Structures are given as C-alpha cells and as structure tokens.
Amino acid sequence: MRSSIVCSSCLVFSLWAQSASAQTATPLAADTPVGKFTVGGYLEASYSYNFNDPSNGITNYRGFDNRHNTFTLSNAVLDGQWEKSFVSGRVMLQVGHTPNTYYLAEPSSPGAGGAGSADASTWKYIQQAYVAAKAPVGKGLTFQLGIFLSPIGMEGMAVKDNWNWSRSNLFFGLPFYHTGLRATQQLTDKLAVTLAAYNGWNSVVDGNKGKSVSVQFAYSAEKLNFSVLYFGGPERPAGAPEGQPWRHLLDAWAQVKPIDPLWLGAHANAGFENNEFGTSSWATGALYAQARVASYLYLAGRGDYFREHAASNGKGTASRIFWPGDWVASGTGTVDFRPIDNLSVRLEYRHDQAATDTYFKSMVTGDGSAAAPFLPNARSQDTLTLGATTWL
Secondary structure, three states: OEOOOOOHHHHHHHHHHHHHOOOOOOOEEEEEOOEEEEEEEEEEEEEEEEOOOOOOOEOOOOOOOOEOOEEEEEEEEEEEEEEEOOEEEEEEEEEOOHHHHHOOOOOOEOOEOOEOOEOHHHHOOEEEEEEEEEEOOOOOEEEEEEEEEOOOOOOOOOHHHOOOOOOOHHHHHOEOEEEEEEEEEEOOOOEEEEEEEEOOOOOOOOOOOOOEEEEEEEEEOOOEEEEEEEEEEEOOOOOOOOOOOEEEEEEEEEEEEEEOOEEEEEEEEEEEEEEOOEEEEEEEEEEEEEEEEEOOEEEEEEEEEEEEEOOEEOOEEOOOOOOOOOEEEEEEEEEEEOOOOOEEEEEEEEEEEEOOOOEOOOOOOOOOOOOOOOOOOEOEEEEEEEEEEEEO
C-alpha cells in the first residue's frame, strides 16, 4: 500500500496549502554554530463510527482511519531539519495508530549469526529520513538519499495538507514511501524535474534483486499546480509465481483555482504488469473540490474509483496488487472548521463501495489470527468521523 510528501509533487501541494490557508504555521527555527535547525510537527486524533457496526471494530481498507466506535490518536509526528553550507538532513518521527498501517507492506529480511533481521517494526517510527546536498547547477540541483514519502498523487500523509480527513482509495492503494536516491533540478521558479532510483514500493528492505526508477515534472503557481510522473520497476517479491516483471505506473494530478474561494482537483493513475499469467493492470481516478465559505470554514468533497484487473491464463491467476475484487469506489464530504491558527477540526461522512465482499458488518467470522483471519462480509460501509489536527 501507498502512498504524500516531501517529494517535489508533495512539496508543490504543501506550498499551495500554506499559501491558500490563513492558518499557516511557521516552524521553530534557530541558527546555531552547527547550522540552521528547524523543528516542526503535527498531531492527529479522531473518533469514527462505522454504521455497519462490525464486531471486530475494523473499518477495512481505509488507510489510517480504520477503527470503529473508538477515540484514536492517529499520529504524533516530530519533524527536525538542519542545514549547514550545502549539506542538510531531515528526520520525521511518528508514533500512534498510523505507523502500523504505513509499514504494513514492508518486506521482512531474516538475520544470521552476524547480522540482525529487519521488518516493519524496525522502521515504523520513521516517517521519512534523508541526507541531502545542493549543487550550484542552473537554478539549483539537490541530491537526497534515504527514506522518502511517495511522490505519487496529490494527497499527503499529514491531514492538515489535505482537503478531506480520510485519504482516497488512490492514496491507500498506491505506495506510501520509497527508499533510495533522487535528484531534483529546478528548471524555472515554478517547474522542477526529479529523477530517482528506489528499492521499490513500500520497501526499506528490498524484496527482490531489482530496482525501480521514476521521473517527475512538478509545477507550482498561484492558481495552478500539477504533476506528471512515471514509476517503473519489478515489484513482486523474490520467488513469486508471477516472476519478476517490470511494473509500469503513470500518475498525473492537477489543482486549479477558477475563482477566489474555490479550488478544484483531479488525480488519475494507471499501470500494467506483464507477468507469467498475462497482463495485470489498473486504472483509477479521483475528483476533488474545496470551497472557503468563511475565514474559518471550508467545505470539501471527493469522489474516487479504482478498477483492477488480475491476469489469468492456463497457468493460473496472478495475485492481486491492490484489492480483493475488481473495483472499489468512495464518496466523501468534509466540513473543516478552523477557529484559530494551527487547528483544524473536521466532520466527515464517507461511503465506500466494492465489487465483492471487502468490508466488515455485524458479526464477523474469524478471530484475526493467521489461522482464522477475519472474513469480509460486506460490499459497502458508511462512516462518520470527527477529527482534529494541530501543527507547529
């Protein structure tokens, strides 16, 4: 699973969010003998009710707002950045319910007598961490090495940078993070290109011998932001029956401000993989709108649809990349109340629909163990969420 966001596209979104909102935060910063040091962070807490009333308390396939009828500390994040001459670094630490889902797809690497093992628990408290160096090439060339938030899509990890409280199916299905090396060249004041080599989707430890590459063009202006990205590489684990096919992903999103209080957004993503069972593929899209109806009040809406095809031939059927069935979709409406700077309180209603049983309802079979996993028994779910986030 996913994928927002101190990559160039998410930087575009972050810059837009700061300019569009009167409640913009300025992190604490100080110049010291070792260079400039900046501290930031955010907290997210919520209560959510699933009208299916599942006995296991799980709102399935919903990213980070995935618990029913409970108050939840979703995430507490501390962000430290420093810069000295042409070298800089960044570490974002996280704790809460979110990190468990964030690293859900992380591969495990066994240890030995002289080497320790690694799995999701090794990295779960790191949202991103990297070292960077700037070169005086053109308008600026920056190299970064480490763990990054994914550049795919217009939504981000921090709720404060999004228009809705929950994330779309596109955000949850696509990768959250990547580990590797990237270089960003600022072409103009508004346009940048980023080239990168990564271990793959959601992998600090690589699950195969191949590497993935990406190229992205990101544009940021006062009333228009957009990104176009290609991401490709082998993503199946070593020894998978599908083999080690190259998976191709194309991603594009745009935001436009047609009139002063209104922003509109669109996100499209598609890809394919030619594996041992044929061609697996997907196509997905989302539409967004946000209107500022008062200095302290925003209204936002989103609709998304995600279709997946699993390859099949005489040899069998490829394992699905994203969902249990052929498609999922959702519709979301959000009221965002901002009474003071650096505080957003949101009330959100969302409906999820799927082609097959994907969600939970009433009495759920299973106990959640490996021997008796919970069995989905519903094709839809409706939730109401009250959440609050504050940031530094």
